[in-house]
Amino acid sequence: MPTTTTSLAHPVPHPIELRAVSRRYGTGERAVTALDGVTLGFAEGTMTAVMGPSGSGKSTLLHCAAGLDRPTSGRVVIGGTETGELDETALTLLRRDRIGFVFQSFNLVSALTAEQNVALPLRLAGRRPDPAQVAAALAAVGLADRAGHRPDRLSGGQQQRIAIARALIARPxxxxxxxxxxxxxxxxxxxxxxxxxxxxxxxxxxxVMVTHDPAAAAWADRVVFLADGRIADEIADRPGAEAIASRMSVLEAAA
Ligand SMILES: Nc1ncnc2c1ncn2[C@@H]1O[C@H](COP(=O)(O)OP(=O)(O)OP(=O)(O)O)[C@@H](O)[C@H]1O
Known part of the structure; x- marks a missing residue:
């Protein structure tokens, strides 16, 4: 039977790639290796959950991958650009164009309305926000009718949806x-x-989402497990919450 190879000579690069990324904090006896030779790519149109015991390097991974922190060694490639070759200004601009970030604590500006919060990244980038674009972002998170509300008049879930709209306004x-x-x-x-x-x-x-919650990770296509700064395990094909929880308990028992 004839065989056909379908591999591409020049595959489309992933939006984000980490190659042998290590991040150490401090020096000498107090040095901590938060990430230890992590190689990982995040394909377009996929959702990845990053899990692992406390201190396993999840936030450090996210910060290095997002260009918020620089690895001690290894390479982070964002949209085909080697970030190690960029100065701080160029890295900030790349991040502004390509990356959105959502935090547990929402990080909304309390004095600004929902629509002003959503428009903030554009203002910070020196661009005049297009009201239609801001309205579309609010509509996309189901909060078109809350545009004039300040964060203290919104529920926790609504505040997080505003934070998501803000992260998406620059179409990262x-x-x-x-x-x-x-x-x-x-x-x-x-x-x-x-x-x-x-x-x-x-x-x-x-x-790419860090979570401790197997039920949240079960929404992802793939779950990557970290332990001691290394990739300890990975489950693809939308694993269920039970399978995720049992992998986590094995890692936590070993931690
Ligand atoms: N700024 C820092 N200075 C020194 N050590 C740090 C710093 N940030 C993180 N670390 C250390 O690096 C390791 C990984 O930390 P990180 O915050 O990435 O883990 P995590 O998996 O996100 O933890 P958690 O689930 O508790 O938030 C930990 O041992 C932590 O103490």
């Missing part, structure tokens, strides 16, 4: 989320995760 290739549902109840978490999943499925958004 990759959205990073560090425990985005960590401060939310189960029902609200589900709504936020459904929204994130929809962005991946409908808009081919690439999403």
């Amino acid at each position: 290739a990759v959205l990073f989320a560090d425990e985005p549902t960590g401060a939310l109840d189960i029902t609200t978490s589900r709504a936020v995760l459904g929204l994130l999943r929809g962005l991946v499925d409908r808009h081919r958004q690439t999403l």
Whole structure:
């Protein structure tokens, strides 16, 4: 039977690639290796959950991959650009163009309305926000009718949805989320995760999310497990929460 090879000579690069990335903090006896030779790519239109025991390097991985922190050794390639070759200004501009970030604590500006918060990244980039673009971002997270509200008049879930709209306003290739549902109840978490999943499925958004919660990780296509700064395990093909929880308990028992 004839065989056909379909591999591409020049495959499209992943929006983000980490190659043998290590990050050490401090020097001498106090040195901590937070990441230890991690090689990982995040494909377009996929959702990856990053899990692992406390201190295993999840936030450090996210910060290095997003260009918020620089590795001690190894390479981070964002949209085909080697970030190690960029100075701080060029890295900031690349991040502004390509990366969105959502935090557990929402990080909204309390004195600004929902629409002003969403428009903020454009203003910081020196661009005049297009009201239609801001309205579309609010509509995409189901909060068109809350445009004039300040964060203290919104629920936790609504605040996180505003933070997601703000992260998406510049149409980043990759959205990073560090425990985005960590401060939310189960029902609200589900709504936020459904929204994130929809962005991946409908808009081919690439999403990388750190979580401790197997139920949240079960929304992902792939779960990467870290232990002591290394990739300890990986499950692909949308694993269920039970399979994820049992891998986590093995890693936590060993930690
Ligand atoms: N700025 C820093 N200076 C020194 N050590 C640090 C620094 N940031 C992180 N570390 C250390 O690096 C290791 C990995 O930290 P990191 O925050 O990436 O882990 P994590 O898996 O996100 O943890 P958690 O689940 O508890 O948030 C830990 O041992 C931590 O103490």
